[in-house]
Amino acid sequence: MTVTDGRSFIEEGAPAHDFFVVTGGRVKLFTLLPDGRRQITGFAEGGDFLGLAASTSYAFGAEALGGATLCRFPHAGMQRLTERFPSLEHRLREEASRELALMQARMTLLGRKTARERVATFLIERCSALHGSDVSQPVELDLPMPRTDIADYLGLTIETVSRILSAFKKEKFISIRSITHITLLMPERISMIAEGME
Amino acid sequence: MTVTDGRSFIEEGAPAHDFFVVTGGRVKLFTLLPDGRRQITGFAEGGDFLGLAASTSYAFGAEALGGATLCRFPHAGMQRLTERFPSLEHRLREEASRELALMQARMTLLGRKTARERVATFLIERCSALHGSDVSQPVELDLPMPRTDIADYLGLTIETVSRILSAFKKEKFISIRSITHITLLMPERISMIAEGME
DNA sequence: TACCAGACTTGATTCAGGTCAAGGTGATGG
DNA sequence: CCATCACCTTGACCTGAATCAAGTCTGGTA
Numbered sequence: 001m002t003v004t005d006g007r008s009f010i011e012e013g014a015p016a017h018d019f020f021v022v023t024g025g026r027v028k029l030f031t032l033l034p035d036g037r038r039q040i041t042g043f044a045e046g047g048d049f050l051g052l053a054a055s056t057s058y059a060f061g062a063e064a065l066g067g068a069t070l071c072r073f074p075h076a077g078m079q080r081l082t083e084r085f086p087s088l089e090h091r092l093r094e095e096a097s098r099e100l101a102l103m104q105a106r107m108t109l110l111g112r113k114t115a116r117e118r119v120a121t122f123l124i125e126r127c128s129a130l131h132g133s134d135v136s137q138p139v140e141l142d143l144p145m146p147r148t149d150i151a152d153y154l155g156l157t158i159e160t161v162s163r164i165l166s167a168f169k170k171e172k173f174i175s176i177r178s179i180t181h182i183t184l185l186m187p188e189r190i191s192m193i194a195e196g197m198e
Numbered sequence: 199m200t201v202t203d204g205r206s207f208i209e210e211g212a213p214a215h216d217f218f219v220v221t222g223g224r225v226k227l228f229t230l231l232p233d234g235r236r237q238i239t240g241f242a243e244g245g246d247f248l249g250l251a252a253s254t255s256y257a258f259g260a261e262a263l264g265g266a267t268l269c270r271f272p273h274a275g276m277q278r279l280t281e282r283f284p285s286l287e288h289r290l291r292e293e294a295s296r297e298l299a300l301m302q303a304r305m306t307l308l309g310r311k312t313a314r315e316r317v318a319t320f321l322i323e324r325c326s327a328l329h330g331s332d333v334s335q336p337v338e339l340d341l342p343m344p345r346t347d348i349a350d351y352l353g354l355t356i357e358t359v360s361r362i363l364s365a366f367k368k369e370k371f372i373s374i375r376s377i378t379h380i381t382l383l384m385p386e387r388i389s390m391i392a393e394g395m396e
Numbered sequence: 397t398a399c400c401a402g403a404c405t406t407g408a409t410t411c412a413g414g415t416c417a418a419g420g421t422g423a424t425g426g
Numbered sequence: 427c428c429a430t431c432a433c434c435t436t437g438a439c440c441t442g443a444a445t446c447a448a449g450t451c452t453g454g455t456a
Contacts, residue, residue: 031306033394039306052291053298060302086284089291093250096294100251103301104258108229108237110308111353115443147404155309160443162405179404179452196231313413345434358413360435377422377434398456405450412444420435426428 001072003027003064010050010062018072020050025068026144029060030152040153042102043145052096065145110155113196118154119164120194123174123184135187143180199270201225201262208248208260216270218248223266224342227258228350238351240300241343250294263343308353311394316352317362318392321372325382333385341378 003009003025010020012031027044041060044050050070053059073081082089109121127139143150151158165182168174173190175183184190192198201207201223208218210229220242227248228238239258242248248268251257271279280287307319325337341348349356363380366372371388373381382388390396 029302031302033306033310035394037310037394039309041302041305052295053302055295055299059299082288086287089284089287090280093287093291093294096291096298097250097253100294100297100301101253101257103298103305104227104229104239104251107239107301107304107308108231110305111237111350112231112235152309157444158404159406159445163443166405196233196235344432355414356434357415357436361413364435400455401453403450403452405448407448408446410443410445412442413440414442415440416438418435418437421433423432424430426430 001070003068003070005064005066008061008063009070010058010060012059012061013057016051016056016058016075018051018074019078020062020073021071022046022048022050023069023071026065027062027068027070028065028145028149029062031060038152039155040149041106042099043153049092049095052092052099065149115154115156115160116164116167117194117196118156119150119161119168120190122150122154123182124187124191124194127184127187135191137187139184139187141182141184143182199268201266201268203262203264206259206261207268208256208258210257210259211255214249214254214256214273216249216272217276218260218271219269220244220246220248221267221269224263225260225266225268226263226343226347226351227260229258236350237353238347239304240297241351247290247293250290250297263347313352313354313358314362314365315392315394316354317348317359317366318388320348320352321380321382322385322389322392325385333389335385337382337385339380339382341380 001009010029022044024046027048027050028040029042029044029050030038030040032038043065044062050062051058082092109118113121123141124135126141126143127135130141131139145153147158147161151161154161165174165176168190169176173184173186173193175185177183199207208227222244225242225246225248226238227240227242228236230236241263242260248260249256280290307316311319321339322333324339324341325333328339329337343351345356345359349359352359363372363374366388367374371382371384371391373383375381
């Protein structure tokens with residue numbers, strides 16, 4: 001199943017019949033308020049599961065971020081599979097647990113961190129998604145999502161995200177080679193900021 | 199296993215050996231930043247599972263809220279149990295999924311809602327935890343947690359929570375019979391505010 | 397090479413919620 | 427019956443991030 005850029009393939013609140021696995025590209029998950037305010041609750045990429053949080057209806061919407069491919073599994077079929085392979089059930093629970101732990105960290109970010117700390121956390125998060133969490137030397141990052149998405153992910157406005165990236169650049173913590181391509185010059189400093197220790 | 203009021207029984211970051219079920223009383227889960235800022239990521243009560251989000255170390259701390267009783271299950275024992283009763287694994291996943299959906303809603307609250315909307319959401323949440331989500335007539339609520347905890351749960355300060363409750367009272371949406379005892383006089387109005395539709 | 401549209405940046409101003417600082421309240425014990 | 431302490435409320439003021447408003451950059455097109 002292929003989804004083109006910006007195409008929505010899960011509608012928040014729609015009855016949940018399927019379960020997805022991202023096989024290629026990237027996807028963003030979000031919830032909306034009636035007046036259009038949006039919270040991006042996560043990004044998913046190759047190998048990630050989608051729809052674990054689904055009961056009878058989806059608790060989130062999902063949209064491709066620059067083209068993505070997915071595998072769709074109807075719930076009924078999944079149930080047959082888990083009955084046949086009980087270890088799959090275990091795997092799914094592990095996946096859900098990992099996601100839960102991530103979300104707790106993100107709740108702390110949204111509830112208690114300053115804008116500067118949020119952006120720093122985001123950079124470090126991207127960084128350890130790609131490479132390990134080695135924070136001792138410069139790292140090149142690719143930010144495949146537009147600033148709007150970063151803002152909606154961090155609970156900020158696009159202007160604030162932009163301003164803080166500029167500030168980090170002026171402070172020589174990062175260099176911005178192009179809109180999507182950023183180098184962390186001092187990852188350990190950014191990591192400190194992310195944890196609220198400046 | 200009994201835990202007295204305010205007693206901490208899970209240390210954030212400690213190696214996770216156990217899994218808990220709350221059998222009585224209430225418990226709060228939280229994460230801390232190095233400088234003491236706190237985000238309460240959830241409240242748990244009778245029947246709730248704790249530690250689903252645990253991998254090798256706990257992603258959160260936990261503390262009793264006015265005395266609680268718990269059942270402790272070592273991970274190893276759990277594993278033996280799930281091997282014996284595969285349906286338990288399924289049950290755990292369901293629990294984790296439910297929790298995931300709740301957390302997505304909470305991320306939207308923390309990232310995108312105003313203080314007024316957050317407090318309204320909190321009241322409605324408490325309300326539907328006790329009774330159904332019938333929002334048509336006055337409901338009596340018991341808030342067993344101090345204002346500090348409500349504030350840390352909503353990503354606000356205690357002063358803001360207090361001010362907004364007072365405002366709701368002046369607007370005749372609620373009446374405050376005592377610190378812990380609140381009546382929603384117009385639940386449907388509060389519900390509207392919670393969703394950002396005023 | 398110049399033009400255009402969409403995305404990003406930057407600046408000026410505003411405001412929601414935080415901070416700081418007094419009070420109030422009510423449960424407990426002397 | 428009053429003192430004390432912990433928790434809550436209220437007020438005055440401040441500030442970080444939002445909002446409003448121009449620019450600027452980039453990549454695609456002719």
